[in-house]
Amino acid sequence: MNNIFNIGRFGLLLKRQWVEFGKIYLISLFVVAGLLVAFYAFNIPSNENLPMFDNGRLRLQFRLPLFIILGFLFISIVSSGYYAVLGQKARSIIELMTPASTFEKFLAGVLFTGVLTIFCFILIFSVTDIMFMNYMEKTLTFPHFNDPVMGTFKSASIVSFYTEISKDNVFPYFYAVPFLVTSVFLLGSIYFNTFHYIKTAISVMVFISVLSYFTYKVGSWIHELYPVTGGGYHASKNNALTYILIGSILITLIFWITTYFRLKEKEA
Amino acid sequence: MIQIDNLNFGYKKDKLLFNNMSMKLSPGHIYGLLGKNGAGKSSLLKNMAGLVYAQSGSLSVMGFDPAKRQPGLLAQICFIPEELYLPSVKIDSYVKANAPFYKDFDHAYLSTLLAEFDIPANNKLVNMSYGQKKKFVIAFGLATQAKFIIMDEPTNGLDIPSKAQFRKIMASALTEERVIIISTHQVRDLDNLIDTIIILDDSKVALHASIDQITDKLCFKNIRNLDETVIYSEPSLSGYNALLPNYHQEDSRLDIELLFNAVITDKEKLKPIFN
Amino acid sequence: MEFRDNKAIYLQIAEYVCEHILLGKWKADEKVPSVRELAVELEVNPNTVMRTYELLQNKDILSNKRGIGFFIAEQAVKNVKNYRKVQFMDEELPVFFRSLYLLEIGFEELQNRYQSFVKETFTNP
Known part of the structure; x- marks a missing residue:
């Protein structure tokens, strides 16, 4: 019997975890869907009040903040609940005694939080978005223009959120960020025994403030030592974005590895 | 089957709960683990199951190191904790989700046990009382056909009829390949079920002997007057309940409470008898 | 039991x-x-x-x-009787004798009692 990874046993573990977490999962997903529909319904422009156009497209400014905030809340809340049961001794015994390897239990955690949660959110967001796009296509009337060169065209078109956002070259550099969010909250769920969410959030905030402070201090210290003359060196925009991508992937991996070791060391 | 050598364990590094503890458990026995509050009964059981990690020493359970938490061993251990918290699902969905991990899981046996314990199969686990949950966990654990059964205060929370059912079930659960270890304060509940007694005291194993060995060497008697042969005694209605060396090869009935008190108060007097 | x-x-x-x-x-x-x-x-x-x-x-x-x-x-049955007899003689009889002695019960009184006990318990239809 393979004591580290066995695909059949891993399947059983996923099924078992779904029985326990599935209900909460589906309820959260339902709430998210409800919130999305409510936001879209509230923000749909009417014919009398068509918002400004942007590059020939209908401007729906609420989508990006909605995607980021709701997405963050959903994936972080779900992730911070995953290993929370291990904080209660009485409950952790049954979890730890489940005949699957630590690696499998860890992988199930990553799969449920890092993969399934993000996937579900994107799916639900897309479906809602596309549904409303179709609805708006049908109900809104856009003025038509006659251009001698271009022919007749509509004043505005509607594109889905993902089409809109993926046109932006910056977007792909943030692909790892959702994984980073789930990994830090997953680690928080096993690191703390109670109030996982709030403690993780505070830790992250404290960590970021300390880090920024030090970066600032070190920066100004270097600046004093080696005063920049002339134009100085400017990192290109793309360079900085690459650092963000690589950095977020690395930190995500570090958080996942730490989570694995915390799970291994967890006592009941 | 279970071998512990020089185990050092403590929740704080400077305060050891077990100091160089060694012990061997063999299949075919029901061990009764006794000790005062805080003597480390639960901790010892958790060490055996790999739920906590010792500072040093070696632990071997059926050839595995429990601290590695390998599925091969986990599937052979049935651990009944004192406090339980079960997910809010129905019994049959819990069974469906958890039973497949145990390749010899006996569904028919589970149904028999649940019927004996009077637990309806479509109950939701969270809505059950503490005693019912405990009975469910015991029934599920035994149905896994695990070879190593660890029970921490299993009779806590059981009502009177359930205690009798529990004894019957445990009597039938003991097979030649199984090791059963039960920690308890309620010795009266398990009196005739235990065949070997382990008493923890002062971060050591103060006594580890089978009931036959104990009654071979010691005699439990009600006597009228104390004399110098008495090792330990407690006043009773008609004189004293006394513990004496078994000079006349008498077959007395072991009084676990009396023995326990004797061991705790007067370890030194008993040592030469058992060594 | x-x-x-x-x-x-x-x-x-x-x-x-x-x-x-x-x-x-x-x-x-x-x-x-x-x-x-x-x-x-x-x-x-x-x-x-x-x-x-x-x-x-x-x-x-x-x-x-x-x-x-x-x-x-x-x-x-025979062996049970033997076994029980030994047990009775070794364990129960000394206690019984002790009571006879302490309470000063004579053998004659005992015999009468024994006979009526047997008659009542074992010879009834």
Whole structure:
């Protein structure tokens, strides 16, 4: 019997975890869907009040903040609940005694939080978005223009959120960020025994403030030592974005590895 | 089957709960683990199951190191904790989700046990009382056909009829390949079920002997007057309940409470008898 | 079954088995309950019942047919009586004598009592 990874046993573990977490999962997903529909319904422009156009497209400014905030809340809340049961001794015994390897239990955690949660959110967001796009296509009337060169065209078109956002070259550099969010909250769920969410959030905030402070201090210290003359060196925009991508992937991996070791060391 | 050598364990590094503890458990026995509050009964059981990690020493359970938490061993251990918290699902969905991990899981046996314990199969686990949950966990654990059964205060929370059912079930659960270890304060509940007694005291194993060995060497008697042969005694209605060396090869009935008190108060007097 | 306090459990179980034999509930050449069955019934450790059965086997009250189980031996009733007699003489009689002596009960009084007891208990229709 393979004591580290066995695909059949891993399947059983996923099924078992779904029985326990599935209900909460589906309820959260339902709430998210409800919130999305409510936001879209509230923000749909009417014919009398068509918002400004942007590059020939209908401007729906609420989508990006909605995607980021709701997405963050959903994936972080779900992730911070995953290993929370291990904080209660009485409950952790049954979890730890489940005949699957630590690696499998860890992988199930990553799969449920890092993969399934993000996937579900994107799916639900897309479906809602596309549904409303179709609805708006049908109900809104856009003025038509006659251009001698271009022919007749509509004043505005509607594109889905993902089409809109993926046109932006910056977007792909943030692909790892959702994984980073789930990994830090997953680690928080096993690191703390109670109030996982709030403690993780505070830790992250404290960590970021300390880090920024030090970066600032070190920066100004270097600046004093080696005063920049002339134009100085400017990192290109793309360079900085690459650092963000690589950095977020690395930190995500570090958080996942730490989570694995915390799970291994967890006592009941 | 279970071998512990020089185990050092403590929740704080400077305060050891077990100091160089060694012990061997063999299949075919029901061990009764006794000790005062805080003597480390639960901790010892958790060490055996790999739920906590010792500072040093070696632990071997059926050839595995429990601290590695390998599925091969986990599937052979049935651990009944004192406090339980079960997910809010129905019994049959819990069974469906958890039973497949145990390749010899006996569904028919589970149904028999649940019927004996009077637990309806479509109950939701969270809505059950503490005693019912405990009975469910015991029934599920035994149905896994695990070879190593660890029970921490299993009779806590059981009502009177359930205690009798529990004894019957445990009597039938003991097979030649199984090791059963039960920690308890309620010795009266398990009196005739235990065949070997382990008493923890002062971060050591103060006594580890089978009931036959104990009654071979010691005699439990009600006597009228104390004399110098008495090792330990407690006043009773008609004189004293006394513990004496078994000079006349008498077959007395072991009084676990009396023995326990004797061991705790007067370890030194008993040592030469058992060594 | 209620166990008494002062006697080893395996001996009390032996008495229980002997009682069944003397009362004719279990007859010669019949199979007795398996170790496990009796352990479950009496709520005791199977090893204890095993010890009882081994003891009774030594006294030729039970016989062990390998692979099948324990049976009541042919001469069981006789052997039970012997076994019980020894036990009675060794354990119960001294207590009885002690009371006779302390309470100054004469043998004549005892004999009368004994005879009427036998008449009342065992000769009724």
